[in-house]
Amino acid sequence: MEGVNKDYLSNSKNEYTIDALIQKILDGEKQYDLSKIVSAYELADKYHSGQKRESGEPYITHPLAVAYILLELGMDTDTICAALLHDVVEDTSCTLENLQKQFGTDVAMLVNGVTKLKKVEIFTKDEQKAENIRKILLAMSEDIRVIIIKLADRLHNMRTLNFCREEKRRIIAHETMNIYAPIAHRLGIRSIKDELEDLSFHYLDPYAYEEIDKQMNLRKEGRDQLVEDIKERIRERLSQDFDPVPQIEGRVKSNYGIYKKVYRDGKEIDQIYDRYAVRIIVNTVTECYNVLGIIHDMFKPIPNRFKDYISTPKPNMYQSLHTTVIGRQGIPFEVQIRTWEMHRTAEYGIAAHWKYKEGVRSSSKDDNRLAWIRQIIESQQESNDVEEIVRAIKNDLAPEDVFAFTPKGDMITLPVGSTVIDFAYAIHTQVGHRMCGAKADKKMVSYDYQIKTGEIIEILTTNVEGHGPSRSWLNICKTNEAKSKIRSWFKKERREENIFEGKNALEREFRRNMIKVPEDELEDFLKLDMRRHNCETLDDFFAAIGYGGVQLSKVMQRLKSEYHKKYGEKITADITEDIKPQRSKNSSGVIVDGIDDCVIKFAQCCNPLPGDEIVGFITRGHGISIHKCDCVNYQTQKDKADTAQRWVPVKWAATEDNKGYFKTTLDIIAVDRIGLLADVSSALAMINIYIHESTSRELKNGNAILTVTLSVAGMEQLNSVIAKIKKIKNVISVERSGK
CATH class of the missing domain: 1.10.3210.10 (Hypothetical protein af1432)
Incomplete structure (x- = not known):
């Protein structure tokens, strides 16, 4: 400018x-x-x-x-x-x-x-x-x-x-x-x-700014001469094929651009390949690729440092060829090649619409350029939390993007870190709702798989009646668009479930923070937050918590403060009444006899669940490790003289306070067929079971074994999950893994 x-x-x-x-x-x-x-x-x-x-x-x-x-x-x-x-x-x-x-x-x-x-x-x-x-x-x-x-x-x-x-x-x-x-x-x-x-x-960060500025100034004289030498050499070579010679410009990366790579990526300034750049501006797209060939003939290109933004423009419509090469002095530099029209768009962006296209109010290209504005606005319609807009902008407008393709060749642009869930919802809302699995370059991937530029992503869907997203997806997906659509689905399709989940979540937070509000005073206690989130009744507020419209982490601080103001004089008495001389009970839901304030962890060798018979082992410096009574490690170690005294009796807490989730692994043996993993994923998604990891391999007899790690609330839910999987076509057996 x-x-x-x-x-x-x-x-x-x-x-x-x-x-x-x-x-x-x-x-x-x-x-x-x-x-x-x-x-x-x-x-x-x-x-x-x-x-x-x-x-x-x-x-x-x-x-x-x-x-x-x-x-x-x-x-x-x-x-x-x-x-x-x-x-x-x-x-x-x-x-x-x-x-x-x-x-x-x-x-x-x-x-x-x-x-x-x-x-x-x-x-x-x-x-x-x-x-x-x-x-x-x-x-x-x-x-x-x-x-x-x-x-x-x-x-x-x-x-x-x-x-x-x-x-x-x-x-x-x-x-x-x-x-x-x-x-x-x-x-x-x-x-x-x-x-x-x-x-x-x-x-x-004034100190980092000054440090980079100082480092760049120390190199200024040599830097300017280097760029001029490169420009002159390129100009001399291009004069053999072009008349007039294309315009050649030089530029040095901005201080903030260098900062991101030095401090964020842990690089030295000399390791930043594009801190020097030469820009060549030609008349046609064909000339862009011709110049690229000449540059690669003149200088040695660095592998994996070529980007074609002409065939695949950035979301802001930026187009150019970028290649990084090494000059005579062994110093890498970037070469950008573009047409004059591309250059105007790169410099002025959408403002070039007025600068160079007088009398034209809009075009389909401009409409595409502004599509992200409408997406953000639409994604905010289901949220009454005005701070959500800031998070949406930070996530959805991040300068770094990934480009992936559907099997039909359509390109989908998403922020870095986006998952296959984000990809599904970017295609269409119903594709996201009916998603039951995904493939990246024809390989099955988990829901939390982060997309990489250039991959072909295939979203597997199901037509099973009542199928929808899982609540756990809200913690996996990155884009605000996907989160908003998931919340919208739960808001419309699962009101009763939302009320139940929201009420339980609020009660758990109240218990954790020792808040006891009489039931007939609860609505009055919550009225400010209800008004803030446009909730007319308590059920509306519970439902909003259930589908994610209200984030308890954001309201609890205010509620705790309000509770102390309104019920402060009752708190001490209530706490005293609740304290009883009982055995130590941990947040893990396990009671340990005779040991107070102990750290609990669940052994990965047997992955015990509520309902299993369990025993505890006193570790050195890591609390008590909980094992199943039929665990191989327990059976082989319990009678040894040097460890027998370290096994202690434990049991599950007989209370409904324990609403935690536990990891467990299942081994599923089935007749190998196409779509088996998708059917398993779909069955688990329908009952809102979160899958942490899944692997599969072929057995010698032609069958396949699928190993799936998932979260369940206890043995009762696990038995229900096993029964559900056994109903899937061609499944032979389902067993808990010994891992």
Whole structure:
């Protein structure tokens, strides 16, 4: 982006005037309604008269700076006017009606979209910020110019952030890094994204910033010469095949880009292959690939460092060929090859829509570019927790993405770390709901398998009546879209189950925190949280907990505080009454005779479950290990003189408080056939059994053995699981594994 001040850290107090803005308009080739822009300035200057920024400058310098940034991006007249007026409704007596009457509906709508949320019922400052971001996203879905103005507004605020107090600087920088920089990335506005990241990094970790800056400055002279030498050598070679020679540019990776690889990935600066880059801009796609061949002929390419973003564009529509090669000095550098149209999109992102395509309001490409905005908004409809929007943006707008394909060749783009569950729901809601298994490159994988770029993912589905997602999927999937659809399914399809699960979960948390609220006072005790989550009755609140709309971890701190205020005088007496001189009982649900406050662990050799006959072994430094009485280790060790005294009697706690889950492993022998593992996975998913791990192998007699590790609540549930699996076609036997 031309004219952006690169010395923003040392020279943040810039001079912006209406004369400079007018001159820039006159110097450019694009036509603007200058009288309308001047009128917008005069109105803003009138209403902001007497107001000062924290730097001491007249407030009008801020909207002028925002308008200047947008002018550099090539935005239209209405956007420039809205930039000049974007704070008058919030900070002055000017109304939207005034703006609409004088400047039209578009300008008024843009100003309204950018105006911060003032009158919103809030519980915390974080929630206010989240609600403000929700409003921005909603406005973006109607007109993308809103967020482009907001990004320019945030960019100038970041350039002048040194005038704020330190605590405020960190809060704003953190929000910028997590919200605005990712949005700029997804819109493809690279220059704004890079500057926002560098400025945020400077304030969030000034020591690391200075260290990297120092290291890069030490290499500056040699670095600049290296880039120039590479450019000259490439220019000389390309002159043999191209007339005129394509444009060749050099660039050095940003400080924050280096920081991510040095500190996050644990690399040395010299190990960062793309810290130097050369960009070659040609006229056609064919020329891109021709130049790639020439570069690989001139320099030695580094294996696995070639990326073709032309055939597979990034979600923000970025296209280019990237290859990393080694020069004569043995120093690796990156070469980027793209056409002029690709270059404009890479530099200006969606703003190139206005800069280079005048008179065109929208296109299918632009609609695809903005699809992620609608996805986030739609995924928020089932959640009343305004802080969820922040988590959604952090996850769903992360700059790093993976690209995987359906068996039909359709590409699905997801954030790094996404699982096959996320992939299923990205294809279609019903594909996710009916999922019973998945394959990655034709190999069966577990539900928590994280997708890798380039893989072909096949989602196996079932038509079994009543089949749906498992609650455990909420802890496995990454994208907010998948989580929202899973919660929505439970909300609509399993209300009674949700009420039961939610009530039990709340009671467990109350017991864990020693909260005892009389049943006839419970609704009054929870009324604030019920109102916050739009729950009219207690059953609505329990159901919301059950399907995940209410997260107990977020409300318990407030409930504990409220309980101490309201029932404080009763707490001591209640606790005293509950204390009884009984044998030690652990959270594991096991009672150990004669030993207080002991650590319990379950032996992996036999994986005991509630209902099994058990015995305890006193380990050295690791508490008591619980074994089944028929465990081979117990049977062989119990009579030995050196260990006999360390075996102690234990038993399961005879109480309903124990709602924990235990891992166990089953060996399933069946006639080998296609779809066997999918049928087992489907049967377990239908009864909400979480699978930790599964393996299979062929036996010599033609049968197959499937080993499945899963979580159950006890022997009763395990027997039910075994009975369910035995009903599957071709299953011969199901036994608990001795592992």
